[in-house]
Amino acid sequence: MRTLDIIISNTGERPIYEQIYEQIRKLIISGRLKEGDLLPSIRGLAKDLRISVITTKRAYEELEREGFIYSVTGKGSFVAKKNVALIREENLKQIEAHICAAYELAAACEISGQELMDMFIMLGENE
Helix, strand or coil, X not given: CCCCCCCCCCCCCCCHHHHHHHHHHXXXXXXXXXXXXXXXXXXXXXXXXXXXXXXXXXXXXXXXHCCXXXXXXXXXXXXXXXXXXHHHHHHHXXXXXXXXXXXXXXXXXXXXXXXXXXXXXXXXHCC
């Protein structure tokens, strides 16, 4: 079992369980957490983060419902086998969000769609 680097913000608008869910999900999608890795126990993570066990349980339930983890009674929660289509869809959503943000910023700076496309193509050529 590994220690998770989860940072909780009590000042943000997002509920704590969502913050935990999102950070663990990102660790799984990025590959930092691998298939079969044992996650900290619900009680252990709650203690480490100094939050309610109920909050941690809710995050784990959401991760399990979405297919990112699975639980074995008496053994713990583990990273599930990656669903390639699910990961691709998650990445596409992130790409779309970044493209929308770039488009909005470009419009605010009066940069045309064609100029934005040219920038995108140039950046791709530098790879």
